[in-house]
Amino acid sequence: MTTTVPSALVSARETVDPHLRRAVARLDPDTRRVSEYHFGWVSADGTPEVRSGKALRPALVLLSARAGNGDERAALSGAAAVELVHNFSLLHDDLMDGDLSRRHRPTAWSVFGRSTALLAGDALLELAHDVVLEDDSPQALRAARSLSGTVRSLIAGQAADLDFEQRLDVGIAECQRMVAGKTAALIACSCSMGALLTGASEHTVQRLHEFGFELGMAFQLVDDLLGVWGDPEETGKPVLSDLRARKKSVPVVHALNSGTPEGERLRKLYEQPEPLTESQVEQAAELLRGAGSAEWTRAESERRLQAGCRQLRRADCEGTTEGLTELADFVLRRNQ
């Protein structure tokens, strides 16, 4: 089942892209070229390309402005900033993971070399700060602080993820903490940034942040399931790719800690020195199901989303929150 893409996701791309392109155009020629390729605006040789990607985080910023009954236009710098931070982290993560493909195209580092891609990531991170700091809104400082705290969480999450690569004793709580940093922090920031920039009350901003945090956790749990059972056409990754790479995703960590025979057999596969064969990868997916981890992850994502929606109801938003709940629902239901 593929659910309909909410219109907010599509329109955010159109609204934010010009702002984003103007920001990227201010970079030096080399990091600009890499960034424009990475965003899908041009091919490797610089020929313009039509992109169709979704803009989840910018959409959340704009919907957050609407929830606070603010003017979307006053949230544009925030929308661009979260997208820049997201893409900084993708550029550096692809480099660290050695991933060759992203969004159905070769990764930036594999096209332009490691050094230039590293530097382009640095440039996007700095540009995110720049975009928020030069906003002449009285909320610019608060927005910059929110962004900075978020990036620090994101880096800590990525550091934990790297650390997990070397370990098989990862607990479910620390795995969720990693996800909180690596994924949920930026989605939480996005869900509150629009309200913050348009002058909503601290109470509303805080509750929207908590809504976004739970949404971000749910998002990653669904992503982890899609990383195993998702349609390659939709995910842009080969089927079962997370298991082939023996990632310590939440469902895997759940299975390893489940105390079930399936969990123990999965551990043996994860411990095996040689690469997994294709039949072992398929077996690993079966073991995940057998350990109840797919089911648990799905239920946990539902629970997270309900907790988020409770925060949203408590947020005393002056504007409409319909777009946020619609997007949250989409995040959970996509490609079930």
Next chain:
Amino acid sequence: MTTTVPSALVSARETVDPHLRRAVARLDPDTRRVSEYHFGWVSADGTPEVRSGKALRPALVLLSARAGNGDERAALSGAAAVELVHNFSLLHDDLMDGDLSRRHRPTAWSVFGRSTALLAGDALLELAHDVVLEDDSPQALRAARSLSGTVRSLIAGQAADLDFEQRLDVGIAECQRMVAGKTAALIACSCSMGALLTGASEHTVQRLHEFGFELGMAFQLVDDLLGVWGDPEETGKPVLSDLRARKKSVPVVHALNSGTPEGERLRKLYEQPEPLTESQVEQAAELLRGAGSAEWTRAESERRLQAGCRQLRRADCEGTTEGLTELADFVLRRNQ
């Protein structure tokens, strides 16, 4: 000749280190460990070490506060921030250049791996923003903007430097623009940051920035000379190392564009596909002298410093600028 180290350089280390250590202590365990090693506070296994390094940029921030007749303590966040930015750039530059040694020790990436070092660089950059943004000074936003513009210049400079690696047609003007970004921007920011944070006039802040810019240019020119003829004990790099790596430093680019027979012979050595032999490296140093490039670079650094001092005299500083000129003089005279 080794000139006496100005006391401001030594005392800045003592003043800023506690602030810097508290900031780094807020990082996640992995990027913290790498950062503490990189700063020289601990060995690779985490044993505390005594460090003795100089703190040029923090010293400039504190002297800048003094020049604006402000309280040094109000500039501490800025002093920590510029040192964090400087070390972010060192961590990432070492990674890009594949350098194995820094400050007489193995580089962080060669000890902790590429991914963790990359992430530690990201973390230090973000921490720099954090330290400035959380300052409750009314100047925090202005300081954050100054820092952000500086980091963007720094990244553009490093991008140009990477680009130069592939080219032999680098002109002297674009080489100086690269140095302006890679080195002078952060020194300019440092020289104005203290006055900015302690509420000096825009006129004073701007002139101090221009003083710092010229000082930064002079600093790099001297560094380029030391990279060829410096004492390895002092520079922490083997003698003639910049020529062995065929760096496009300012004196080299000057020689390549000098139209002299020596410049042409140097070009041949730089074009040669195989690595330079030790006698060729020594020959390259002789050719640099022969093309008049050592002399030109030395004169250019003097000229830059004099231009800087003119800006300083025009800055209408309410406090003393003696420390700044003393430091500038030291920068130019070290290890002549």
